[in-house]
Amino acid sequence: MTELLSEIISANQKFVQNKQWQEFFPVDGKPQRKAAVLTCMDTRLAGFILPALGLKRGDAKVIKTAGNSLLDNTQDPVIFSLVAAVFEMGIEEILVVGHDDCGIAKLKTEELCGKMQSRGIAPDAVKGIEDKLRAWLGHFKTIEDNVKWVCRQIQTSPLLPKTIQVHGLVMNPQTGQVRVV
Ligand SMILES: [Zn+2]
Numbered sequence: 001m002t003e004l005l006s007e008i009i010s011a012n013q014k015f016v017q018n019k020q021w022q023e024f025f026p027v028d029g030k031p032q033r034k035a036a037v038l039t040c041m042d043t044r045l046a047g048f049i050l051p052a053l054g055l056k057r058g059d060a061k062v063i064k065t066a067g068n069s070l071l072d073n074t075q076d077p078v079i080f081s082l083v084a085a086v087f088e089m090g091i092e093e094i095l096v097v098g099h100d101d102c103g104i105a106k107l108k109t110e111e112l113c114g115k116m117q118s119r120g121i122a123p124d125a126v127k128g129i130e131d132k133l134r135a136w137l138g139h140f141k142t143i144e145d146n147v148k149w150v151c152r153q154i155q156t157s158p159l160l161p162k163t164i165q166v167h168g169l170v171m172n173p174q175t176g177q178v179r180v181v
Pocket residue numbers: 040041042066067068099101102103104
């Protein structure tokens with residue numbers, strides 16, 4: 001067990017023993033606002049994005065990926081998650097929320113592949129995903145471009161009903177201010 005995991009387990013025991021869960025009002029798994037939020041895994045957005053949007057625990061499904069991105073509109077696990085959210089959990093609106101200063105937008109395929117190889121990832125494995133990585137990162141000409149592209153993938157997915165509303169937003173990760181794109 002690492003130091004971090006041992007700290008997490010001990011914090012969790014205290015959380016349960018002290019009944020800190022009581023500070024969180026009870027909610028069930030059905031999203032009260034019938035919304036799903038697809039956003040970035042950026043640490044600044046954790047615990048921040050829902051209050052910044054006026055949403056509470058229990059209001060929305062939250063899906064996080066690096067750069068609030070997906071690869072395509074039929075095969076990507078994000079699409080599968082949205083299919084489950086729409087058909088099983090009554091989601092009617094989807095918000096794609098990118099953010100300023102997104103680290104994924106700054107990634108360069110060659111650099112990332114180089115770092116993977118220098119940490120011992122097999123060259124064949126790196127070569128095998130290089131084109132996919134390039135295509136993935138290619139949508140980040142700007143943060144807005146990526147949000148628009150992702151919204152379009154969701155809107156045009158043959159697996160999702162056309163009645164679903166899809167919105168694109170970009171958030172300032174310090175102030176929480178959003179702009180609609
Ligand atoms: Zn990001």
